[in-house]
Amino acid sequence: MYSSKNIYKLYINWLLLSLLLVVSGINATAVRAQGAVTTVKGTVRDAVSNEALIGVSVFVPGTSIGTSTDFEGNYLIRTNQSINKVQFSYLGYETVTLGVSPGQEQTLDVKLKTGAKQLSEVVVVGKKRKVKYSNKNNPAVDLIREIVDHKEQNRPEHYDYVQYEEYEKTQMSLVNTPEKLRRNIFLRKYDFITSNLDTTVLEGKALLPFFVQEQLAEHYYRKAPETRKTIVKAEKKVDFGEFIDNQGFTSYMQHMYQDIDIYDNNITILTNQFLSPIADMAPTFYKFYLTDTVTTESGRKLAELRFEPRNPAAFMFTGKLLVTIDGTYAVQNVEMEVAKSVSINWVRDLKINLDFEKNPDGRYHLSKSVIKTDFGLTQNSDAGMYGERVVSYKDYKVNEPQPASLYEGEAVVRVESAIAKDESFWQASRHDSLTAVEAKTYTNIDSLVNMKSFQRTMDWATALIAGYKRLGPNIEIGPLNTFYSFNPVEGFRLRFGGRTTTTFSKKYMLETYAAYGFKDEKWKYYLGGSYSLTDRSIFEFPVRSISASYQKDTNIPGQELQFVQEDNFLLSFKRGENDKWLYNETYSFNYLHEFENHFSYRVGFRNWRQSPAGSLQYLRPADAASGEAEPVGVQSLTTSEASLELRWAPNEQFFQGKLYRTPVANRYPVFTLRATAGIKDLFDSEYEYQKVALNVYKRFYMSQLGYSDVVTEGGYTFGQVPFPLLMIHRANQTYSYQLQSYNLMNFLEFVSDQYASVHIDHTFNGFIFNKIPLLKKTKLREFVTFKALYGKVRSENMPQGNPDLLRFPTFDDGRQATYTLENKPYMEASVGIGNIFNFFRIDLVKRLTYLDHPNVSDIGIRGRFKFDF
Template identity: 35%
Template sequence: MKRADYYLIRFIYATILMLISVLTVEGQVRIKGRIVNASTKEPISTATIKSEEHNTGASATKTGAFELILDKPISSILVTALGFVDKRVEIDTFISYLQIELDPKNFAIEAVEVNRKRKYNNHNPAVELIDLVIKNRSLNKLEKKDSLYFESYEKIKFGLMDPKNIFGRQSKDLKFFYSNVDTSIVSEKEALSVFMQETLSDNYVQQSPARTKKIVKAEEKTEFDPRYVNNPNIESFMGFMFQPIDIYEESIYFLNKQFLSPIASNAKLYYKYYIKDTLRTERDIYVRIEFEPRNPVDLLFKGELAISMDGQYAVKSAQMRLDEKVNVSFVNDLQLQLSYFKDVSGVMLQDTSAITVTFGRGTKDALFGHRMNVNQKYDLRHIAADGIFMGSPVEKRLSARKTLQELRPIQLSSSEQSTYTNIDSLNNLTSFRTMMAMGYLLSQGYYSLGKFELGPLEYLYHQNNIEGNRIRIGGRSTAAFSEKVYLEGYLAYGIKDQDLKYNLRTAVSLNGKSIVAFPAHYLEASVQHDIFEPGKGIGFLKGDSFFRGFRSNRPAKFLNTDAYRIGHMIEFGNHVSLSSKVTLQRRNPVGDLRFALSADSTQFLNTINTSDLQFVLRWAPNEKFYYRNLNRTTIVEKYPVFNIQYNKGLNGFLGGDYNYDALRFSASKRFFLNQLGFGNMTISAGKIWGTLPYPLLEMPNIQENKDRHTISYERVNSMEFVADQYLKLAYDHRLNGFLLNKIPLIKKLKLREVFGARMFWGDLSQKNNPYMSNDVVYFDKDTEGKILTNVMGKDPYWEGYVGLDNIFRVLRVQYYVRMTYNEIKEPIRDRFRLSLHFSF
């Protein structure tokens, strides 16, 4: 299961746990109603309802329905909508429901019959108009302007649907669920927000050279108890899942998937288009086009576009939603609304966008997510000040003079305003804290003691051939202890080898800020005594979890290791980082491992001592990530990640016995291929100069899925290949059901295709080959005398897999095949692997 999927599950779990008791809101006034077009009686979904007396407002749903909740009675409300005349409505306290009709601003409608019973014609007038929209798409795309500025207000909400049905109606402690619900998010349904974030930002775009900058100048958001919930991770996750929408992009990225835009270059291959009618204003003419997917199971939308007929063929508005049959799991509905306005120069600029998604299973809605963007104050000739684009593309420079309450362009409803205070009160409830602690233990594996937490739970017990039964207890410090100093470590004891293992790691901030804040700058140090498989590096979590004790190829050869490390890490605003480390290691073979000298096989090397100086230069443009303490997980987007690593062995320095140089390079990137899904590619290459025993050379990582930047192999034996110059390649592809969606009956199962491959090629120089050199050690043998480690020939090692994902929405099955070097005695056999995998 991917790390991003874990964070989603943990957040949903924590959300449900925390809703156990809250405040009661008394004496509220509710004004409900519906807003329609006075001429056509159609609902106006873009309408806004405001109470100027209380600076409070609400928005209409797709059916025109609204609900305004106030603390006390008012005399009138103001109703506005783009393209309609503003209307002030007097409020009578005896009227509980209002039907409000807005007059269009001199709009005339020419009706056009839409007939889908006939055979669809690819050369109908709607398709000809879409051709013109696609042809002019690059000209109308906002980011293609030479230099511009605009202010953007963003609001993201997440919460529960129908909370009364979840928590019951009888408990007096749950009155909050009845009084603070919001019916404006999803039509005619009650929703309870438990997460909300608002930001107001200045945005700058420049084309020569191409750069963007977003400066957040005001924000407000809910905060959960930081002992159990990493609030910045929730913020990152919500921002990643609910990204801003641009219909002029080839695909609209949402819920970790790409949905083809109805005006993409190849959209006509996947969509059908129909002219609905024509909309005339005092100055312009717009044609409304309906569109629908040719195959409703594919990742496509259905909906309506309004296209300008002024020669620019720009999108005036768009309303899109998913088809009920689309191959997306746990999503019951997804609706997108975009609105544009024409500035004085005739350019269409996006003023509002709204995304609403409901999550659930079947027809039952359980959760919702909502994002609204309001863009204003456009300046298409803005000249950015010197240095404005320096540093990170997104920065927070919060104003100390003005709050978001004073700056937000759309006021919050009373239920939205209550969300902040209710979450603060919830964090103080004893019952809530207890349940959150249990949820944190089960999901993260740690039990919080305040300034410190114990764990991880899965590493408490492990079994291997050397230690037998292994017991381990560990822990780490929290921000309550210090935001500028971090500690973590463990003690472990093997019943069979009767040896006490330990690890202690610390880091200290050097920039006076939190040690985890970006950009980070800190010193770190660690000391560790433990056993490792040959080829594995030192670390806090090294693979001795409870579950790895059941692996099919349990190793019997280890290195007893004492390691000492001190390092320095600094990050720069452009996501370039430089780390340096000095590491001393003393390794002794244990178990069945033996290092016979190549000069005399009756003699053995009992200790491998190294003193290593390391530098790592990393560039991850526009990187976003989840973090917990010093560990980070990149949020995989379209941007690449590059690493260059140099190691220098220091012979004679603090007991080091080897002089060597090693240079390693790696790069990883996700390729989005529209309807063909996406692929993740990682490439790594390196060379080691020096005469070294083979445990210090390069070996393939075995079943070590740390992150997408590390290439791990499934069908390789431990220590099977070794090289001092190498090339690695990994590719994983997710087709998202593109092929299976075309097969009758099968497409109803919403299965998705997955496949991938791994390659390793390496060469061993004569001076490091024990059968050509007298200065190294022989490769070890198994119990039958067969040599375990091999020097590769001209052909690389290949393995691959094919599989199906989204089986019953939660399972993935993969079949792994070893394609080369099968002549080696007892290679790992091909096999099926079944795993849990949650994905939208």
């Protein structure tokens, strides 16, 4: 699950990367040509009908330079490489090769003649049809249904064994017009960077690559028992140094650009789900047109199908398929894109190309996958980013079993020398060569991060954005946003702290702070340390570490499990009464052990002394039998707890930073089981009890309707304990929207010794707004949330009739402040809009039950930062 703290850190890393590119000057002061630019453009038409031909392959023979014609038959190629000819290729038509003049701009309008291998079937060109579209008696729909029926036998899982070599290249580039890059005042000292521009990809714009990653791996699949094994043979990527987390950035890039399986009903791209053109329900949502039927020179029959969404704003594709019609109905090629009418966060243009090769048994396997994405804050903005992921497959073998030992052990294994491969290895092993610009990016970024001026700039950028400022290479102070805050108990609060960095030690990490409240005139402090039991950082998966800490500080009852810092300045602003606090003195020790299969366990011990602060009082009911007339005040409670946490997150993905980790939601559930045992008389502990709680998180994808994040939780407390040791349900009186809290519940309002809850947060992903012309351009997203909580307190834990327990808190006027949930569940719901400035969400929250409680709000507006692509 996402926490507000970790999402904020994820957002920070992306802002730092933007500063790396913009503020620190990885843009261009001048465009320095790597050779004269050759521009070839024009229109391709049918020689007889003069009809514009869509999707014609236009390329430079012997290179990877190429494009395809759009829906008007237009094409454009720009390159600074020396070329002298361009080839035009289209199934069913004769291939044409024309000469061009290097270093010049020229227009070539081409008319293609039909080829001799074309069959006699009727060619239906769908884009220009004026007849009302129908699935009935539509040969294209009949063909799609055959493809759907044959999907399972065309998947790799159809074989008992599969193995292949995979080469992957991912690159990201900064985009802007050459003129704007040239005028950037921050770039003058980095002219060696700005000379490495590519002006051939996007018309009128320059690309400056800042991230390149390559990987070469062997993949093995076994059907029974089903096992997948990956052996990474070589890795190479740009190193940003200490300022940008390289591993975390790489992980997030992999999450954005996931593998595409055209045979899946839904295809995930950039965290959004798109309906596949050959999904089981594709004929319901797509229009299909049979545009060509041909026979290849080898005698294989192919059909070309055009497709487009019935709803232009839906999360679907536009493009064409080439499929076999010899009984296998396998996909041979896919060219598709997302129409500009589809609103995706940041994305201005997205194109996908999939190529398949024939196996010895006549079926097809994926041989190459290319995803190209143009990102920008607005559709018409010059500035942005361009991303490209190319994956190719070689040496594809089927039904050749390997020794059983190969499939044992971890699913992903990296050979020790993977990152040590030299350039001669890569030149011999790459499936496709790097461009000159991509190759130079490795050395340019390495030179940049070693420059003192760049390091100073990024140091201050980190302080301003991430909240930590370096004091030498080993220590950084922060978080800066906690240096000043205020609350009713401490009044004006100052805090100063810091931590060691991974430069100091990967195995050790120390963290400390001291704070002082000017109203209560008390010092608070924290000292903690962690030690890695592996040769990796204590944050690098899989973790095996021990940690210990001592803390003396304040907090709000029931908020110790929140992933927010209460001394964050912005969270100092709260609604309603907020004067029931605690002074805590806590000693803790933890051992964490994670496994490669994403199962982990944590064993811990905590000694906790809590004292009421502000208007909160710990009062035992008066015992008439002993002659007590008034409640008896209790100064503090002390407990000693042993804890065990089991967590299983199969196929978990996360954004890994140097000092944190942010899980990235996928379709797999996350199970967390927590058990705690209070041990009486150990280090002055006063109570014996046991607690158990199970939390299950799952994201449910609903294709065009978006997705729902569902969290269910239940817990039970055994033994007799006072209310501070019951489950104090997570409330929120700040103006920040907190996903795991009840945003209109008051602090300390409800307690339980047994409870069950459900949180449903549904994102429509533009399903509604994309259909409204004016709202579609805003790229806003719609959210609907529902939360329900039911619980109770057993009679043995109710203060009435139990003189050893503490009375439930009240307000100053004597009204009850803390309640149980026996009568009915607590419920609240909200509707929200998101993506304002691409990372902000605002919700209108409505409280549905217990509206008669004092000092509650039945409706409110809450906001939160949520950096998401």
